[in-house]
Amino acid sequence: MDILNEISLFLQTSVQMGTHILFAIVGGIICERVGNMNLGIEGMMLMGAAVGFSTACATENPLLAVLAAGAAGMIGALIYAVITVSFRGNQVVTGLVLTIFGTGVAGFIGKSVSGNIIPQSVSEAFAPYSIPVLSDIPIIGKALFDQSFYVQLAIIVAVLAYFYMKKTKWGLNMRSVGENPAAADASGINVTLYKYVHILAGGFLCGMGGAYLSVVFLTTWQDNVTAGAGWIAVALIIFSTWNPLKAILAAYLFGMLKGLNFKMQGWGIQIPSQFLEMLPYVATVVVLIFITLRKKKEHQPPKSLGNPYFREER
Amino acid sequence: MMRIQVSKRAGMSRLADTLIRIAAIVISLLLAGAVMAVMGYNPLEIFSKIVTSTTSSFTRFSETINKTILLTTLSLGIAVAFRMKFWNIGAEGQLYMGAFGAALAAFGFPDLPAPLLLTLMALFAFVFGGIWALIPALIKAKFSTSETLVTLMMNYIAFSFISYLQYGPWKDPASLGAAKIARFSDNAILPKVFGIHAGWIITLVLVVIITILMKHTKLGYQIDVLGESETTARYAGMNTIKIMFIAVLISGGLCGMAGFMQASAVEKSITDSMSGGLGFTAVITAWLAKLKPPVIVIVSFAFSMLLQSGKSLQVMGIPSSITEILQGVIIFFVLASEFFINYKISFHKTAKEAE
Numbered sequence: 034m035d036i037l038n039e040i041s042l043f044l045q046t047s048v049q050m051g052t053h054i055l056f057a058i059v060g061g062i063i064c065e066r067v068g069n070m071n072l073g074i075e076g077m078m079l080m081g082a083a084v085g086f087s088t089a090c091a092t093e094n095p096l097l098a099v100l101a102a103g104a105a106g107m108i109g110a111l112i113y114a115v116i117t118v119s120f121r122g123n124q125v126v127t128g129l130v131l132t133i134f135g136t137g138v139a140g141f142i143g144k145s146v147s148g149n150i151i152p153q154s155v156s157e158a159f160a161p162y163s164i165p166v167l168s169d170i171p172i173i174g175k176a177l178f179d180q181s182f183y184v185q186l187a188i189i190v191a192v193l194a195y196f197y198m199k200k201t202k203w204g205l206n207m208r209s210v211g212e213n214p215a216a217a218d219a220s221g222i223n224v225t226l227y228k229y230v231h232i233l234a235g236g237f238l239c240g241m242g243g244a245y246l247s248v249v250f251l252t253t254w255q256d257n258v259t260a261g262a263g264w265i266a267v268a269l270i271i272f273s274t275w276n277p278l279k280a281i282l283a284a285y286l287f288g289m290l291k292g293l294n295f296k297m298q299g300w301g302i303q304i305p306s307q308f309l310e311m312l313p314y315v316a317t318v319v320v321l322i323f324i325t326l327r328k329k330k331e332h333q334p335p336k337s338l339g340n341p342y343f344r345e346e347r
Numbered sequence: 348m349m350r351i352q353v354s355k356r357a358g359m360s361r362l363a364d365t366l367i368r369i370a371a372i373v374i375s376l377l378l379a380g381a382v383m384a385v386m387g388y389n390p391l392e393i394f395s396k397i398v399t400s401t402t403s404s405f406t407r408f409s410e411t412i413n414k415t416i417l418l419t420t421l422s423l424g425i426a427v428a429f430r431m432k433f434w435n436i437g438a439e440g441q442l443y444m445g446a447f448g449a450a451l452a453a454f455g456f457p458d459l460p461a462p463l464l465l466t467l468m469a470l471f472a473f474v475f476g477g478i479w480a481l482i483p484a485l486i487k488a489k490f491s492t493s494e495t496l497v498t499l500m501m502n503y504i505a506f507s508f509i510s511y512l513q514y515g516p517w518k519d520p521a522s523l524g525a526a527k528i529a530r531f532s533d534n535a536i537l538p539k540v541f542g543i544h545a546g547w548i549i550t551l552v553l554v555v556i557i558t559i560l561m562k563h564t565k566l567g568y569q570i571d572v573l574g575e576s577e578t579t580a581r582y583a584g585m586n587t588i589k590i591m592f593i594a595v596l597i598s599g600g601l602c603g604m605a606g607f608m609q610a611s612a613v614e615k616s617i618t619d620s621m622s623g624g625l626g627f628t629a630v631i632t633a634w635l636a637k638l639k640p641p642v643i644v645i646v647s648f649a650f651s652m653l654l655q656s657g658k659s660l661q662v663m664g665i666p667s668s669i670t671e672i673l674q675g676v677i678i679f680f681v682l683a684s685e686f687f688i689n690y691k692i693s694f695h696k697t698a699k700e701a702e
Binding site for chain 2: 070115119120123127131132138140141264268271305311317326334339343
């Protein structure tokens with residue numbers, strides 16, 4: 034009984050530690066599915082974290098904080114979309130610059146709020162609450178049903194994104210834009226519009242992910258609060274083979290890895306923590322090789338990923 | 348109704364190309380200045396501070412040059428791969444592995460005479476950086492996996508590995524609590540020439556070599572053809588895999604050399620934060636310089652000024668994050684301006700209106 038309890042507590046923290054990443058992976062998947070690789074995830078998360086935090090402090094309104102964080106991520110994504118979609122700029126460079134830009138913006142905004150603590154009205158709104166009966170399910174009960182609503186929102190978003198992509202006409206169109214924009218264009222899909230909408234939606238989620246860290250998880254401002262989470266998300270997008278449902282698994286596996294790092298020190302197990310930090314990246318390379326080997330269509334990267342689309346060229 | 352038509356431009360005069368780029372930078376600076384003014388700072392003061400604080404005294408100037416050396420060499424390495432359209436964004440990892448190679452030589456033969464030891468370190472760094480870049484190239488050749496993603500992942504693997512060394516087996520017992528790797532022996536440290544470490548000479552030599560390689564050798568030509576079209580290269584009877592491997596080896600090797608110079612001359616050891624993220628910045632500088640070696644030097648210097656000025660701005664009470672925002676704004680504009688260089692926009696009256 035005790036060990037079961039221990040596991041369920043462990044899973045509960047793991048889920049918390051994977052939540053910001055889950056938002057970012059799903060956001061990244063949505064963006065990459067229309068053929069745009071955005072290496073600015075880290076930047077958009079940071080912008081969301083800073084804007085969400087300062088909005089929470091200024092307005093004491095949890096909903097406004099989340100929306101502002103999403104909007105901040107979306108502004109980053111808008112810059113990215115204008116350059117890569119309308120001006121057909123290089124996606125890799127634009128993404129990297131967006132990360133630098135976002136780090137700067139977050140540092141700048143963060144300066145004015147450092148030392149503040151999230152007001153009570155906001156932290157209460159995002160406090161963990163336990164759903165009776167369900168939270169008593171052994172092992173996974175606490176992980177899923179004794180959490181902040183923000184944590185559960187990440188799962189809901191991932192599931193919705195999956196159904197959107199697989200089961201709706203828009204989702205189908207969106208994927209065809211990422212696979213073959215020229216064919217999509219020929220069949221009457223507005224490629225530019227689809228790209229914009231999804232890149233912006235992805236940015237919104239990345240911003241929300243960043244805000245989870247600053248507003249819910251830490252509740253104080255820390256410079257460079259994401260600490261590379263955006264890059265892990267870039268890796269885990271691949272690990273989850275561009276599938277939002279698998280993103281849930283990827284994000285929480287990552288959370289468990291983080292948790293394990295702490296636990297093992299307590300147990301006196303001597304695995305250098307750096308090897309655990311390396312693991313997601315090694316696993317991603319392995320997965321990448323594996324999916325190209327198996328050639329299963331649904332697991333492949335979107336075909337046009339990284340290439341700008343220019344109608345006159347088709 | 349006007350109809351806007353966008354078409355690919357065949358080629359543009361060099362002058363027009365340069366003018367558009369300069370216009371983009373000027374507009375971005377004006378915009379950034381306006382934003383600063385709105386935030387209550389004097390933009391002229393900030394701009395002049397960025398220049399003076401990084402060039403006014405010799406110490407500051409030499410620090411700026413140190414960054415320029417690092418950035419130039421990394422950008423050179425990236426440029427070689429990018430010309431082939433091999434998107435190597437793993438400069439960061441190749442730098443760390445290069446530094447690791449240099450450290451192996453430095454710790455293995457600490458008493459070798461300096462010229463010999465430094466040469467050995469440079470060689471090790473080149474090989475280690477090169478091999479680290481070759482791994483994604485091999486994976487690409489064998490499984491046709493995207494090199495962009497693999498090179499990116501390899502960065503973090505290398506970084507964690509150095510961090511492991513620093514906190515684990517290579518931790519210097521003499522440094523007491525702090526996790527630090529021991530200092531190199533004096534023979535392993537690049538001497539200063541005119542007050543700045545000899546890396547500047549190495550870098551200039553590398554710039555010349557790579558310029559010659561890209562412009563005047565068969566390999567350089569093959570790399571460019573392969574970058575233009577893999578099919579063309581294959582029809583022309585080129586061994587595309589071999590060319591890719593050699594170019595990637597050079598690319599990673601150069602980034603490794605950057606690691607060697609930074610380790611030997613600046614850190615005098617290796618640390619898990621020695622790159623300062625410049626491996627990513629170098630992707631931007633290489634691209635801004637249109638992958639042309641001499642231009643890379645200029646762009647790298649300008650960037651180093653921006654990066655270095657952060658600290659002095661902070662002393663003035665201006666957040667150093669301004670320089671990051673400024674970098675972002677400038678490059679966003681330059682990125683967008685590319686469009687006007689590559690594409691022609693023409694306005695047509697629609698048929699109906701013309702009647």
